[in-house]
Amino acid sequence: MSSESRERFASISPAEFFKRNPELVGFSNPARALYQSVRETLENSLDATDIHMILPSIKISIDRVEIEKEVYRLTVEDNGIGIPPHIVPNAFGKVLYSSKYTIRQTRGMYGLGVKAVLLYSQMYQDRPFEVQTSPKGSNRVYYFRLKIDISKNEPIIFHRSSIENPTGWHGTIITVYLVGDWLRSKQRIYEYIKRTYILSPYAEFVFRDPEGNVTYYPRVTNKLPKPPEEVKPHPYGVDIELLKYLIATLRYQYDVRGFLINEFQSIGDVTADEILKLAGLPPNKPASKLTDDEIARLVEVMKKYEKFRPPSADALSTLGEELITIGLNKVFSPELVAAETRKPKAYQGHPFIVEAGIAYGGSIQPAEFPTVLRYANKIPLVYDEKSDVIWKVVEEIDWRRYGIEENQFPLVVLVHLCSTKVPYKSAGKESIADVEEIEREIKFAIMSVARQLRLFLLEKRKQEEEKKRMLTYMKYIPELARSLAIFEAPSEDKVDPLAKELEQKLIEIVSRKIGLNDAELYKKLKVEIS
Numbered sequence: 014m015s016s017e018s019r020e021r022f023a024s025i026s027p028a029e030f031f032k033r034n035p036e037l038v039g040f041s042n043p044a045r046a047l048y049q050s051v052r053e054t055l056e057n058s059l060d061a062t063d064i065h066m067i068l069p070s071i072k073i074s075i076d077r078v079e080i081e082k083e084v085y086r087l088t089v090e091d092n093g094i095g096i097p098p099h100i101v102p103n104a105f106g107k108v109l110y111s112s113k114y115t116i117r118q119t120r121g122m123y124g125l126g127v128k129a130v131l132l133y134s135q136m137y138q139d140r141p142f143e144v145q146t147s148p149k150g151s152n153r154v155y156y157f158r159l160k161i162d163i164s165k166n167e168p169i170i171f172h173r174s175s176i177e178n179p180t181g182w183h184g185t186i187i188t189v190y191l192v193g194d195w196l197r198s199k200q201r202i203y204e205y206i207k208r209t210y211i212l213s214p215y216a217e218f219v220f221r222d223p224e225g226n227v228t229y230y231p232r233v234t235n236k237l238p239k240p241p242e243e244v245k246p247h248p249y250g251v252d253i254e255l256l257k258y259l260i261a262t263l264r265y266q267y268d269v270r271g272f273l274i275n276e277f278q279s280i281g282d283v284t285a286d287e288i289l290k291l292a293g294l295p296p297n298k299p300a301s302k303l304t305d306d307e308i309a310r311l312v313e314v315m316k317k318y319e320k321f322r323p324p325s326a327d328a329l330s331t332l333g334e335e336l337i338t339i340g341l342n343k344v345f346s347p348e349l350v351a352a353e354t355r356k357p358k359a360y361q362g363h364p365f366i367v368e369a370g371i372a373y374g375g376s377i378q379p380a381e382f383p384t385v386l387r388y389a390n391k392i393p394l395v396y397d398e399k400s401d402v403i404w405k406v407v408e409e410i411d412w413r414r415y416g417i418e419e420n421q422f423p424l425v426v427l428v429h430l431c432s433t434k435v436p437y438k439s440a441g442k443e444s445i446a447d448v449e450e451i452e453r454e455i456k457f458a459i460m461s462v463a464r465q466l467r468l469f470l471l472e473k474r475k476q477e478e479e480k481k482r483m484l485t486y487m488k489y490i491p492e493l494a495r496s497l498a499i500f501e502a503p504s505e506d507k508v509d510p511l512a513k514e515l516e517q518k519l520i521e522i523v524s525r526k527i528g529l530n531d532a533e534l535y536k537k538l539k540v541e542i543s
């Protein structure tokens with residue numbers, strides 16, 4: 014008997030797969046797990062608010078509940094749209110169950126995040142997960158305690174109840190217990206919240222850490238970004254399986270021509286006819302009757318057809334130059350902020366937009382390399398920096414060409430990629446893969462804001478030169494004032510008061526010219542003269 018025939022085959026559930034491979038979704042150790050849990054829950058809270066035009070108010074708290082095992086209780090509360098009670102068990106207890114498998118830009122996309130938190134939670138401690146939620150407009154608040162049945166990939170409900178909702182509150186509160194490592198994750202968690210705040214200055218956050226420190230991040234503006242719209246697939250993004258799936262789930266029985274026109278963007282009457290002709294398909298054949306071979310031909314033609322309009326950018330939700338500027342100003346109080354939102358582009362049938370921001374000076378610490386703030390679909394990416402395409406582009410920029418002369422300089426570079434499909438390198442969503450079209454746009458966006466930096470630095474240098482020149486003149490003011498006073502004074506005892514008066518006047522003229530206030534001026538003058 015060969016060794017192959019002795020192999021034992023089995024199938025495992027998606028829950029089991031991710032339980033066995035937690036590192037694939039960012040749960041490789043207790044520190045990373047605590048960080049990842051904050052992240053997944055916070056991102057769900059933001060998705061439940063801003064894309065539904067609700068100004069987010071989010072509270073996060075982490076308490077240490079067991080000393081020996083380092084068990085933490087993480088609670089995240091939002092004022093979002095809430096979750097209908099019949100959805101709650103699957104939303105939290107079934108891996109790969111999501112409301113975000115549509116074509117529109119959301120932070121979540123895999124239907125995995127919060128379940129990965131739950132799987133990790135129940136691997137190392139026994140308390141179930143708690144959800145309290147009230148959907149918008151509901152007069153009840155629902156409460157659940159649950160775990161995941163890992164082998165069946167189903168929720169196990171320990172408790173379910175509801176109470177009246179007299180205040181009309183809506184939103185979700187999630188409480189999860191997990192083994193973590195606060196000291197090792199502290200810095201990243203704070204950094205993550207700060208970076209989230211930079212890109213959502215329309216949100217307010219309260220964060221209480223396990224040491225009892227409370228940080229409040231106030232809302233800076235009431236302006237929300239334009240929400241994403243759900244769109245139909247673009248023909249360049251299809252494959253055979255997707256086409257089969259779309260046909261199998263059709264709500265109307267279309268012929269193949271109607272199917273193309275109604276279920277895809279960028280296909281009108283003329284284009285549909287051309288495609289069908291190229292694929293050799295009769296336009297009135299019912300879509301559900303297409304053979305595998307015909308579907309394959311259709312896909313082939315759709316991929317090669319060159320006249321489609323590019324994918325619609327309606328599905329995207331950029332932040333915009335104004336909000337990026339507000340966020341960077343609030344957190345760094347810099348001397349210069351510049352931002353740019355590029356025009357929509359596409360890769361493999363997926364629309365994307367790159368935005369970039371730059372902040373210089375102020376409270377930014379000088380360093381040999383700029384601080385790079387990477388974002389994808391409004392999510393800050395904190396780990397795996399060096400393997401990200403954004404890092405690669407920033408690294409290739411020669412900052413001296415943009416007026417930076419020092420070895421250490423105070424610069425923050427922010428890049429935000431918005432897409433209906435972010436090419437993450439892993440389900441942990443920490444770094445973006447090198448896609449040529451995206452890389453090029455990132456480069457153009459950074460170059461554009463960097464040009465504004467160059468203009469600013471040029472102007473700044475010019476002004477500094479001017480000031481230096483004026484300060485040199487000031488050295489001579491006391492002497493000049495005295496000479497003029499001797500010349501002008503009616504008697505000798507009037508020389509000193511007149512000299513003082515003239516000195517004052519001359520200083521005023523020069524200070525107006527170089528735009529210094531008095532205190533600053535006298536200080537500089539004294540330094541220069543002595």
Ligand SMILES: Nc1ncnc2c1ncn2[C@@H]1O[C@H](COP(=O)(O)OP(=O)(O)OP(=O)(O)O)[C@@H](O)[C@H]1O
Nearest residue numbers: 057061104111112121122123124125126127128185
């Ligand atoms: N705070 C919340 N408010 C409203 N709905 C929520 C909240 N948290 C989770 N959900 C719902 O539960 C679903 C599953 O969430 P989960 O984190 O598992 O996946 P996801 O966000 O869809 O995708 P990803 O794995 O990429 O994060 C979401 O799609 C959403 O519909």
